[in-house]
Structure formats: structure tokens, C-alpha cells
Amino acid sequence: MTASPAGEGSTPRPVFDWLIWLALAAVAGAYIRAIFFTPPEALQGYAQKIYYIHVSAALNAYLAFGVVFVASIVHLWLGDVRADRLAEASAEVGLLFTTVVLTTGPMWARPIWGTWWTWDARLTATLFLWFLYASYLVLRGAIDDPHMRARYSAVTGIMGAILIPFIHLSVYLFRTLHPMPILLKPSAPSMPGDMVETFLIAWVAFTLLCIALLRARYRYGELKERAAMLEAGR
Amino acid sequence: MMPDTTAYFHAAYIVAAVLYGGYTLSLWLRARKLRQRLGQRSSRG
Numbered sequence A: 001m002t003a004s005p006a007g008e009g010s011t012p013r014p015v016f017d018w019l020i021w022l023a024l025a026a027v028a029g030a031y032i033r034a035i036f037f038t039p040p041e042a043l044q045g046y047a048q049k050i051y052y053i054h055v056s057a058a059l060n061a062y063l064a065f066g067v068v069f070v071a072s073i074v075h076l077w078l079g080d081v082r083a084d085r086l087a088e089a090s091a092e093v094g095l096l097f098t099t100v101v102l103t104t105g106p107m108w109a110r111p112i113w114g115t116w117w118t119w120d121a122r123l124t125a126t127l128f129l130w131f132l133y134a135s136y137l138v139l140r141g142a143i144d145d146p147h148m149r150a151r152y153s154a155v156t157g158i159m160g161a162i163l164i165p166f167i168h169l170s171v172y173l174f175r176t177l178h179p180m181p182i183l184l185k186p187s188a189p190s191m192p193g194d195m196v197e198t199f200l201i202a203w204v205a206f207t208l209l210c211i212a213l214l215r216a217r218y219r220y221g222e223l224k225e226r227a228a229m230l231e232a233g234r
Numbered sequence B: 001m002m003p004d005t006t007a008y009f010h011a012a013y014i015v016a017a018v019l020y021g022g023y024t025l026s027l028w029l030r031a032r033k034l035r036q037r038l039g040q041r042s043s044r045g
Helices: A018-036 A046-078 A081-113 A121-142 A146-161 A163-173 A193-231 B006-044
Strands: none
Touching: A018 A046, A018 A193, A018 B006, A046 A081, A046 A121, A046 A146, A046 A163, A046 A193, A046 B006, A081 A121, A081 A146, A081 A193, A081 B006, A121 A146, A121 A163, A146 A163, A193 B006
């Protein structure tokens, strides 16, 4: 197995650095823009603004689980422990973003659909994705041997990510209450220009937050491995 | 007339901020605890 850069000799890197402050400032900017400088939609009222944080979270959950997929393949192929560490970090961050999706979605659905939850294809598949990656993290905590842990969780990580295209296409494949894509579709966006701008700002800000948290969680993983190595007396 | 859905909008933005902030804080606390453990180990030699 490839040597880990979290080895004993070097000084551990700080978990948080300038990137997290930049990301938090960007998210604060996106919040201000969405709350104070974007008009509410005429039919849905202010609840439509949930779209900016809900869809940004969903796209970043896809991104994070996509990283788990690629890193897990790289780990199985090359046996690189850094890829396993990246997959673990990305799964945790992806789970955070999916939790935001699953909590903000019902807050939009209650006033618009008249119900907090419905068992339609996209909602159910997203909940299933959440449980899959929650069990991925439980699995990691349950296996002591690092090689076995990395291999089993890589397989679970790849299987989980296969669900993502299905979730994205579920609104086309099944009869569902969930709205069709407003922006990510071949035709022109079904939103006015200033709302599209707000969404793009929110998307960039939350992507920055996703990357900053991913980097911080990766470095925390390095620190954890260093502590484990020291405690094992190696 | 535009429906009054402001409460749901406020609640969603607050919940998202709490989740992101809570996770960031938990990561910082976990890292601090680990650093303290590492520091104790290295000071014991």
C-alpha cells in the first residue's frame, strides 16, 4: 500500500485555514443576496427562496458523492490510502449536504404541496442515499483493520454513488410531485434573470463551502491516522 | 395575492445555517481534541 503523507515525521497541517473563512464569507454573501436583494416569486411567495439553498445543497451532495465514487475506484485500483481518506472525508461532507436537502425540501413542500413529505421517487431515493452513506460511515467505524475497512467501504461508496444519476433522472422516469429541473435542462432557464443570478451566486458559495469542508475533513483524517499510529506504538 | 410563506423560508435558512455551522464547529472541536491528545503524547515522550 502506498505510504501515507500523514506519517509521523512532519508537522500536522491546520485543519482549518483561509479557505473556510472565504467560503463562510461567500455563503454569508449568498444569504444576503437571496434574503434582501432577490424578489419573492408571485405564486409561491417567499418559500420559493428555499430553492437557492436546497438545490445548491443537492448539487454539492452529488459532487461530494461523486468524489467518493472516484476516490473509491482509485483506492481499489492503486491501493492509495490518500484516496481512501478522501473518500471518507467526502462521504461525511456529502451526508451533511444531503441532510440540508432533506430538511429544507419539506419546508418548501409544506406550504406548496400541503404536505411535509410524500413517498415519490426522488424524495424516497434521496432518503435512501442518505441512509446508504450513513451506513457507509457506520461501517467505517465498525472495522478495526484499516485495509479491510478501506476495501469494504470503497465498494459501498461506489454502490451508493450509482444511485445519483437515477435520483437526477427520477423526475423524467416516474410520475412525481417533485418539480422538473428549472436550470439544469437543455432548454432556457424557467426563472427570471435576477433569480438565476442569485442561484448561481449561491451555487458557487456552497461549492466553495463544500470544498473547504472537504479539505478540512481530509486534514482531520490525517490527524486521526497520526494519533492512531502513535497510540499503536508504531 | 401572494401567499404568506415567510415562516417556512426563515425556518429553512436558519436550519441550513445551523447544520453547516454545527458541522464546522464539530470538526473544529474534534480536531482540537485530537491535537490535545497528540500534544500530551509528545510531551510524555
